Amino acid sequence: MTENPLRIILHLDMDSFYASVEVREDPDLRGKPVVVGADPKQGTGRGVVMTASYEARSVGIRSAMPIARAYHLCPGAIFLPPRMQLYARVSGEIMASLRSFGFPMEQVSIDEAFLDISPAGSFDAAGELGEEIQGAIARDYGLTCSIGIGPSKVVAKIASDYKKPGGLTVVAPHVVSGFLGPLPVRKIPGIGEKAEVELRSLGIRTIGELAGAEVQVLLARFGRGAVGMHNLARGVDGSEVVERTGPRSVSRETTFDADTIEPEVLAATMEELVQDVHRNLTGEGLRFRTVTVKVRYQGFVTRTKARSFPHHTDDLATIRRAADLLLRTLISDKKIRLLGLRLSGFETDDSRQTRLTV
Numbered sequence: 189m190t191e192n193p194l195r196i197i198l199h200l201d202m203d204s205f206y207a208s209v210e211v212r213e214d215p216d217l218r219g220k221p222v223v224v225g226a227d228p229k230q231g232t233g234r235g236v237v238m239t240a241s242y243e244a245r246s247v248g249i250r251s252a253m254p255i256a257r258a259y260h261l262c263p264g265a266i267f268l269p270p271r272m273q274l275y276a277r278v279s280g281e282i283m284a285s286l287r288s289f290g291f292p293m294e295q296v297s298i299d300e301a302f303l304d305i306s307p308a309g310s311f312d313a314a315g316e317l318g319e320e321i322q323g324a325i326a327r328d329y330g331l332t333c334s335i336g337i338g339p340s341k342v343v344a345k346i347a348s349d350y351k352k353p354g355g356l357t358v359v360a361p362h363v364v365s366g367f368l369g370p371l372p373v374r375k376i377p378g379i380g381e382k383a384e385v386e387l388r389s390l391g392i393r394t395i396g397e398l399a400g401a402e403v404q405v406l407l408a409r410f411g412r413g414a415v416g417m418h419n420l421a422r423g424v425d426g427s428e429v430v431e432r433t434g435p436r437s438v439s440r441e442t443t444f445d446a447d448t449i450e451p452e453v454l455a456a457t458m459e460e461l462v463q464d465v466h467r468n469l470t471g472e473g474l475r476f477r478t479v480t481v482k483v484r485y486q487g488f489v490t491r492t493k494a495r496s497f498p499h500h501t502d503d504l505a506t507i508r509r510a511a512d513l514l515l516r517t518l519i520s521d522k523k524i525r526l527l528g529l530r531l532s533g534f535e536t537d538d539s540r541q542t543r544l545t546v
């Protein structure tokens with residue numbers, strides 16, 4: 189098999205997206221620690237941080253951290269409730285602007301996208317294009333983004349995260365292994381905490397060590413996912429930039445005012461989530477295949493359980509049955525802090541969903 193030597197992929201990710209939009213809307217916030225998420229209620233709030241400005245990150249505040257912890261780290265920070273419609277509108281404008289550059293494009297989330305910029309012809313020209321895109325977004329939308337450019341999607345994605353905020357990292361083919369090698373395995377998309385711990389038990393901490401590991405050893409530990417993981421560690425990722433419209437998943441979650449194990453409270457809350465995601469699903473004209481339930485217990489340990497159906501559907505009763513069944517397997521004697529429900533595996537993007545499973 190011959191590899192196309194001119195494959196050049198660009199990954200763009202907006203910097204502290206929701207917080208940056210808030211700062212743009214209210215210039216008085218510039219330079220200050222800004223946290224978007226749940227109400228901290230003077231340190232007693234129970235939700236989580238959605239994102240934080242880089243000033244807030246400098247004191248340790250991070251996405252998904254309990255909002256009360258963020259408050260204790262920086263009581264003087266500006267805490268704002270999310271304005272999802274505003275962020276969705278700004279995202280739509282930025283994505284349209286990116287599309288206007290004329291390259292095949294794949295939006296992956298509200299604030300990130302891949303572009304196949306192979307026609308740029310060289311990595312030098314690709315770097316200049318990256319600067320041009322950053323300039324256009326700053327000029328037209330008053331926002332900064334980070335860009336990574338590489339010979340594959342995985343390298344581009346890791347590169348965009350390398351120098352945030354405002355970074356531009358170009359990784360030409362001959363420097364891929366030198367670039368990836370020293371980075372921790374967690375930088376590979378799909379490698380989470382569990383896989384990281386497993387890999388550490390094999391003495392593997394860096395991407396370079398993973399790339400150099402025996403596939404047989406990885407296969408014994410990880411099964412089928414091992415080959416994909418090993419390839420990604422070597423920067424090998426043949427997946428194409430696929431034009432995709434619409435979301436990849438629809439989800440809702442609720443943090444309880446007080447941790448609970450009451451079956452009636454859990455059932456009623458799950459029913460609200462079921463109704464909510466179903467409304468969203470049918471509103472978007474989507475049909476799903478996978479239902480995932482998330483439970484966060486007292487103490488913040490979080491578990492998810494998923495079930496996939498052989499056919500796509502948008503049936504409310506199917507969601508309800510699957511959600512109830514999955515929830516039952518997650519209930520123990522531990523009190524529950526948060527319940528979440530997600531639908532995914534929509535008709536148009538099945539191949540991607542399965543590919544991402546490491």
Ligand code: TTP
Pocket residue numbers: 201202203204205206207237238239240251252298299352353
């Ligand atoms: P990210 O791109 O992961 O984060 P970010 O843009 O805030 O910061 P950066 O890329 O500079 O590291 O996510 C994009 C948006 O998605 C983020 O602004 C808020 C939202 N989000 C959540 O609501 N919860 C989360 O746990 C994460 C990670 C993001």
Ligand code: MG
Pocket residue numbers: 201202203204205299
């Ligand atoms: Mg971002």
